Amino acid sequence: MQHSGYFNQFGGAFIPEILVPTFNQLEAAYLQAKDDPQFWQDYETLMSTYSCRATPITFAQNLTEHFGGAQIYIKREDLNHTGAHKANNVMGQGLITRRMGKRRVIAETGAGQHGVATATMAAKFGFDCTIYMGAVDVARQRPNVFWMEQMGAEVIAVEDGSATLKDAINEAFRDWVTNMDDTHYVLGTACGPYPFPEMVCWLQSIIGKEARQQMLERVGKLPERVYACVGGGSNAMGIFSGFLDDKEVELVGVEAGGRGRGMGHHAARLAYDDAKIGVAQGYKTYFLQNGDGQMQDTHSVSAGLDYVGVSPILADLHERGAARFEAATDDEVVEAMRLTVRKEGLIPALESSHAFVQAFKEAPSMASTDVILINQSGRADKDIFTVADAIDDPKWKQFIINKAEEYRRADNSIDNTGDDHA
Ligand SMILES: *Cc1c(COP(=O)(O)O)cnc(C)c1O
Numbered sequence: 001m002q003h004s005g006y007f008n009q010f011g012g013a014f015i016p017e018i019l020v021p022t023f024n025q026l027e028a029a030y031l032q033a034k035d036d037p038q039f040w041q042d043y044e045t046l047m048s049t050y051s052c053r054a055t056p057i058t059f060a061q062n063l064t065e066h067f068g069g070a071q072i073y074i075k076r077e078d079l080n081h082t083g084a085h086k087a088n089n090v091m092g093q094g095l096i097t098r099r100m101g102k103r104r105v106i107a108e109t110g111a112g113q114h115g116v117a118t119a120t121m122a123a124k125f126g127f128d129c130t131i132y133m134g135a136v137d138v139a140r141q142r143p144n145v146f147w148m149e150q151m152g153a154e155v156i157a158v159e160d161g162s163a164t165l166k167d168a169i170n171e172a173f174r175d176w177v178t179n180m181d182d183t184h185y186v187l188g189t190a191c192g193p194y195p196f197p198e199m200v201c202w203l204q205s206i207i208g209k210e211a212r213q214q215m216l217e218r219v220g221k222l223p224e225r226v227y228a229c230v231g232g233g234s235n236a237m238g239i240f241s242g243f244l245d246d247k248e249v250e251l252v253g254v255e256a257g258g259r260g261r262g263m264g265h266h267a268a269r270l271a272y273d274d275a276k277i278g279v280a281q282g283y284k285t286y287f288l289q290n291g292d293g294q295m296q297d298t299h300s301v302s303a304g305l306d307y308v309g310v311s312p313i314l315a316d317l318h319e320r321g322a323a324r325f326e327a328a329t330d331d332e333v334v335e336a337m338r339l340t341v342r343k344e345g346l347i348p349a350l351e352s353s354h355a356f357v358q359a360f361k362e363a364p365s366m367a368s369t370d371v372i373l374i375n376q377s378g379r380a381d382k383d384i385f386t387v388a389d390a391i392d393d394p395k396w397k398q399f400i401i402n403k404a405e406e407y408r409r410a411d412n413s414i415d416n417t418g419d420d421h422a
Helices: 017-035 037-050 061-067 086-099 113-125 135-140 142-150 165-179 196-219 234-243 312-319 330-344 350-365 381-390 394-421
Strands: 057-059 071-076 104-109 128-134 154-158 183-185 225-229 250-258 276-280 283-287 324-329 371-376
Touching (some): 017 165, 037 086, 037 196, 061 071, 061 330, 086 104, 086 234, 104 113, 104 165, 128 135, 128 165, 142 154, 154 165, 165 183, 196 371, 225 350, 234 371, 250 312, 250 350
Parallel strands (some): 104 128, 128 154, 225 250
């Protein structure tokens, strides 16, 4: 298996011996699906009847006039079921899981978005589902945990280590080693050991295929530039895939600049120069690590971009100069999001808003005949707690306080009844 899955020096599959047969089985299922036109047809049918594919492109006329430069178009991945492009990946892996004859899926999740998407897929396909999540994340992401449990998933709070994403990943791999005969591990982004990066990019390429065709049909030309935010890299690779052969289209990936430059303050692996090439979590890429290979803390206002590694496929595009990488800071991101909500009535997720920041920086100096395309990877309903905090909205705070008061009063009345009868 070591012969495949490299993108020049990046990628590979550094996995424990015991998982080799499982990875071979997955690789075979993936390659078969890729060779079988019926698979892609089934996938498109599923996504058009269960999610919202093809998602439209929207001309952002008000933002275009506001910036007075390039025409701004937006690819609407936020219209997918569960609110983001993550649906493409999990539904595709659901079809592959069924082909392998497995009936249980597991996944790791940080903020919980991938957990919700996986639990949704499991409910739809009738699979058993276990989601691993750091105990700290379980405590702070109650709305997502609530929906996962409603969908029948078992959510396991991992108490090890820092009780966050990387500990959840370790625990999920432990489960997989024990249960690989009937279990598929639904990895959430274009990272990890081969075949995951390639398989996830292939499933997400549905975004780019649609977008390219829509630009030609609706706008009559390809965009000059395509912008996407970069966490693990799946939505970026998804939309970039449609334009990789079009040398005249510039691809721009936007990472989490967090509080700005300086290790520990951001999650920009490619745009800043803090990251080093190394092997971790089963693959080789740029990681935010120190000289000893110790992973460093990252920070971002958006949980979905807050990750130490990056897709080996994007690392290779970066190395070859085939894509440009920038970073947007937390403050810039909240501002770009508010402007987009106000001007267009669109609600881009904090993750997606990173792409908007860079597009807004560049649009004014481009010609009015130029066209840019931004991938709105998801919607921000999930971000209401973070955004309301960031803009310090007093009415929202009062709402939360009132809600807490209601629960406290209800709790007390239960206790009192109990005491009376004791
Ligand atoms: C999870 C998430 C991301 C980051 O993941 P990628 O694999 O980099 O695409 C970006 N946007 C949204 C809305 C997400 O939910």
